[in-house]
Amino acid sequence: MEIIRVNNLHKSFDDVEVLTDINLTIESGSVTTIIGPSGSGKSTLLRCLNQLDNVTSGTILYNDEDITSNQTNLNELRSKIGMVFQSFNLFNNLTVLDNCIIGQEKVLHRSKHKSIDNALNFLKQVGMYDFRDRKVTTLSGGQKQRVAIARTLSMNPDIILFDEPTSSLDPEMVNDVLEVMKNIISKDYTFIVVTHEMEFARDVSDRVIFMETGRIVNDGTPNEIWNINSSERLKRFLNI
Amino acid sequence: MFILSGSIPKDFFGGIWFIIQNNYPLYLEGVKYTLMISIAGTTLGLFLALLITIFRIQESDSRDNFGTRAYKRISVIMSASYVEFFRGTPMMVQAAIFFYGFAMIGIRIPILIAGIIIVTLNTAAYLTEVLRAGINSIDKGQMEAARSIGLTRGQSFRYIIFPQAIKNMVPAIGNELVVNIKDTAVLSVIGVSELFYMGKSIAGTYYRYTEAFVTVAIIYLILVLITTRILTLIVKWINIPNKTTFPTSQSNPLAVN
Numbered sequence: 001m002e003i004i005r006v007n008n009l010h011k012s013f014d015d016v017e018v019l020t021d022i023n024l025t026i027e028s029g030s031v032t033t034i035i036g037p038s039g040s041g042k043s044t045l046l047r048c049l050n051q052l053d054n055v056t057s058g059t060i061l062y063n064d065e066d067i068t069s070n071q072t073n074l075n076e077l078r079s080k081i082g083m084v085f086q087s088f089n090l091f092n093n094l095t096v097l098d099n100c101i102i103g104q105e106k107v108l109h110r111s112k113h114k115s116i117d118n119a120l121n122f123l124k125q126v127g128m129y130d131f132r133d134r135k136v137t138t139l140s141g142g143q144k145q146r147v148a149i150a151r152t153l154s155m156n157p158d159i160i161l162f163d164e165p166t167s168s169l170d171p172e173m174v175n176d177v178l179e180v181m182k183n184i185i186s187k188d189y190t191f192i193v194v195t196h197e198m199e200f201a202r203d204v205s206d207r208v209i210f211m212e213t214g215r216i217v218n219d220g221t222p223n224e225i226w227n228i229n230s231s232e233r234l235k236r237f238l239n240i
Numbered sequence: 241m242f243i244l245s246g247s248i249p250k251d252f253f254g255g256i257w258f259i260i261q262n263n264y265p266l267y268l269e270g271v272k273y274t275l276m277i278s279i280a281g282t283t284l285g286l287f288l289a290l291l292i293t294i295f296r297i298q299e300s301d302s303r304d305n306f307g308t309r310a311y312k313r314i315s316v317i318m319s320a321s322y323v324e325f326f327r328g329t330p331m332m333v334q335a336a337i338f339f340y341g342f343a344m345i346g347i348r349i350p351i352l353i354a355g356i357i358i359v360t361l362n363t364a365a366y367l368t369e370v371l372r373a374g375i376n377s378i379d380k381g382q383m384e385a386a387r388s389i390g391l392t393r394g395q396s397f398r399y400i401i402f403p404q405a406i407k408n409m410v411p412a413i414g415n416e417l418v419v420n421i422k423d424t425a426v427l428s429v430i431g432v433s434e435l436f437y438m439g440k441s442i443a444g445t446y447y448r449y450t451e452a453f454v455t456v457a458i459i460y461l462i463l464v465l466i467t468t469r470i471l472t473l474i475v476k477w478i479n480i481p482n483k484t485t486f487p488t489s490q491s492n493p494l495a496v497n
Contacts, residue, residue: 050388052384052387052388054301054302054303070303070305074303074387075390075391075392076390077390078387078388078389078390079389079390082388082389083385083388085381085384085385085388087379087381088381089379089381089382089384089385090385091382091385091386091399091400092382092404093400093403093404094400102389102391102399102400103389103390103391106391106395106399107389107390107391108390148385151389152389155389155390
């Protein structure tokens with residue numbers, strides 16, 4: 001079942017076109033990774049999917065509803081499409097646990113009790129349970145990103161967008177976070193991951209999308225991308 | 241009156257001492273009004289600034305319909321004009337216009353109330369800019385993350401952005417209080433019997449202007465020194481790191497000091 005369908009998407013910042021005629025469907029419960037050189041429009045595409053960036057033209061259907069329309073309730077939409085950021089963006093004025101419950105309480109209107117239970121459950125899953133009462137500013141990068149993942153999971157979203165989740169981490173912490181990500185992969189969520197971790201992309205993806213200069217250049221299974229369809233350009237990028 | 245001014249010592253320090261001894265109730269009365277107006281004005285000004293800031297930071301995006309966009313545009317223009325007017329004209333002139341303006345249309349505002357209102361309006365203009373700068377200084381990622389879990393823009397400000405911004409703004413708000421303690425002196429133009437006004441009338445009593453105003457200056461200095469010390473303590477108290485948090489080897493050293 002498809003959960004996202006992108007039709008003829010264009011996105012410009014002022015006069016610079018950063019996404020050109022993107023067409024894409026995403027299957028529910030799948031893992032899609034988007035790879036490509038810096039400036040190829042990967043992150044912008046991701047940010048269009050939860051409407052942190054508006055599209056210039058084209059449509060994005062989420063469960064057959066056009067979310068680029070003015071009628072869409074963006075807040076409700078975003079509670080179902082979670083996002084994990086490159087720079088973590090944990091709420092600096094809140095504790096680890098409060099980071100994971102504020103959205104549940106204020107957006108989903110869950111009771112405090114239920115929100116805490118749910119949050120602690122996910123904090124356990126990402127290995128940050130013992131840090132639940134800490135101020136987030138005292139955490140390391142890897143710890144912050146794990147909390148950010150728990151914060152996103154706490155909203156029980158359908159889709160989780162990862163925007164280069166390991167790019168601002170120390171090398172030793174990258175694997176920590178990648179392990180957590182592998183752990184939470186299940187049919188309950190649809191994952192769309194922008195990453196420079198090629199090994200991770202090859203190992204966990206159902207599908208890999210290669211973007212360059214705002215276009216989708218290659219689109220296939222990891223096997224197709226690495227072994228079968230590789231153009232010269234893609235081989236150079238993948239270093240194979 | 242003649243006898244009084246005749247008995248005052250001729251030398252400078254003797255004059256000051258004489259003036260203080262014989263007029264300290266008047267000076268204290270002046271201090272009372274100065275502190276009342278500046279503290280009330282700063283506090284009320286802060287609340288007014290919070291309100292104005294809400295209008296000042298409206299931003300339209302491409303999803304807004306025409307009505308919403310117009311409303312936001314007008315909010316910004318009105319609040320920015322307010323700030324420009326009160327920051328761009330002297331408080332003494334504002335006080336005169338306000339007081340005599342109302343008198344002209346037959347409304348007599350009690351002088352103390354008029355003083356507080358003028359300081360409030362002025363403080364609100366300055367603190368609106370302080371609040372806006374404080375909000376702008378918070379990393380854009382905080383707002384993005386808040387919106388990304390579905391919080392509205394209003395909720396994001398209330399629960400995430402504002403609590404972080406206010407912490408950075410405390411020194412600037414305290415500074416505004418110190419400025420107000422000194423600037424209430426201009427309210428003497430409408431006859432508010434604050435410290436400077438008292439100084440003027442005491443000076444006139446003895447024809448010893450320097451001595452009377454040096455005394456006034458010393459009192460202002462004492463008030464400001466005490467206030468800044470108290471503010472420093474408040475800022476220190478706010479910045480005490482979370483008591484339940486203990487730094488570990490993995491802690492970010494910048495974040496715990």
